Amino acid sequence: MPGISTKTLMVTFAVTLLAGCATHKDALLPHGDRTMRDLWQQHAGDGGSGPMTTRRLFDARQQLRRPLTGADIEAAPAVAAHYTRTAQNEIQRQFHRLPNPDLIMYVFPHLAGTDPVPVPGYSTVFPLYQRVQYAMPGERLEDY
Structure with a gap:
């Protein structure tokens, strides 16, 4: 069974592409006698049957x-407050800080720089998150 040649495949693709472009916009989206303004006024209540639609x-x-x-009147000040x-x-x-734990990292003794200089081991502290994060009002009530 012979394989499909590239030439046949390209011709089929070109015919399909041209057939897709052969449609006319009026066939796909037919126009009526109403304009966009007429549609807006009818559905907004200013057109159609006039005062009846408004009513x-x-x-x-x-x-x-x-x-x-x-x-309702008595509860309004408490709700607004x-x-x-x-x-x-x-x-x-109102915006409480979210916890940002500190991480402790130990740096082992090493040589640093272009001239290998010995650096003793040390510990350093840095926060887990880069920026401070805040909770929305009422989201967290406990303080940190």
Whole structure:
């Protein structure tokens, strides 16, 4: 069984490529008689059936609204105080530091430099993470 030649493969590829480019944009995306502005006005409530569409939107919004009860009015200052900055909580830290443990590394005695100079062994301390990381407010309450 003879193998497929490169020439046959290239001709097949070229025919496929040209057939893909032969379509016309109007055949793929036919145009209607409405413009983009007409579509926007119809779906935004300014077009279509005019005041009737606007009235339907108003009725739908009214169903989502509810009056405030006495409990809601009384609880509003406490809810706002939870996230509002005041002089009292301004000095408290809201973004606590996350732990960044220190690593201790021992450097063995070695020779250093272009002229081999003996360096005695020593210990050094460096943090595990390069930068200090902070928690979001309320994420960590314990202090480090």
